[in-house]
Amino acid sequence: MNKDQNEFELLDLSYMKQVSRGDIDYEKKVTKLFIEIIPENLANLQRDFELRAYPGIKKTLHHMQSSIAVMGLDNKLADYLDIDLYDRVNSRQVKENIDLIAEICNKAVEEAKQYLIELNENN
């Protein structure tokens, strides 16, 4: 049986399911892309932080927003993805935010992997 979307601690798949209307191929593609792209985005954030390349950090955060929203993480990450915030905070706060985003996203990627296994097993 498919794990119910509410059983995930972080992912909220209600938007994805609203769009998919039962199209499992779409759900698989999106979930797979999320699993592939998010770790790359997180690596870019860490790299740009080390280089103090703040425009790069803002670009990556902006790029992540669409992926995050489709997987229902937007509310959980809203405070840390507010791009304008990064013009107002110091480097320690930027680092703290990036670490929090990474912690939430890494956990969400693990949940997405679990969801993809279930999609593959049941379809």
Place this chain on the structure above:
Amino acid sequence: MNCLIIDDNQIARLTLIQLLALDPTLNLIGECDNATEGYHKILTNPIDLLLLDIEMPGMSGIELVKSLGQNQPMIIFTTAKRDYAVEAFDLRVVDFIVKPVSPARFLQSIEKAKEILTTKKNKVSEVPDEFIFIRDSNTVRRLKLNEILFLEAMGDYVKIAVHEKIYSIHSSLKSVEDKLPNHIFLRVHRSYIINVSKIDTIEGGTLIIDKNLVPVSDAFRAALNKRVQIL
């Protein structure tokens, strides 16, 4: 309605494709992950509606719209950021929707675009004689668009061919193209724009229009084939 998606995020593009499938009258012509590729697709395909992201690497969605001039199809901006709303609406776009886009909100925008398209089509049929003004020596001359056969770039000039007469104007083909409606004209070569309704025959890489030979380059052949809808 022919649609093109331009968004640098692949998940966003997949989601928009899924939303487009909600309405069977929508025909996806293509998807691009950057505005530069999108710009070329718009010029070489009959696009009615553009689903366009704003913040992208390289050219932004707003810059793309500004560069399109008269060739601008209807546009729905789809973005994760609300900040651009005012600037976007100044560009006379159909709608501005914030991601994630709900199916209901998406269909609402599509209905708006359909209404605009219907009004546009009605206006075109109400105005049988669209025209442009050109400077011909010391005279400003009115030319009916439906009398123009083709336009040819010749150095710093553009030749405008009408039946048994040619006018030359001091301009670039690109700037003339921006002022011509793309429902009548189509670029078929780096140096040629044609009036699609004036084509007599197409043979290989050449068109014949009123006994004139017009070359078609490989880069524009697909767009021409699409446009003429060969039975």
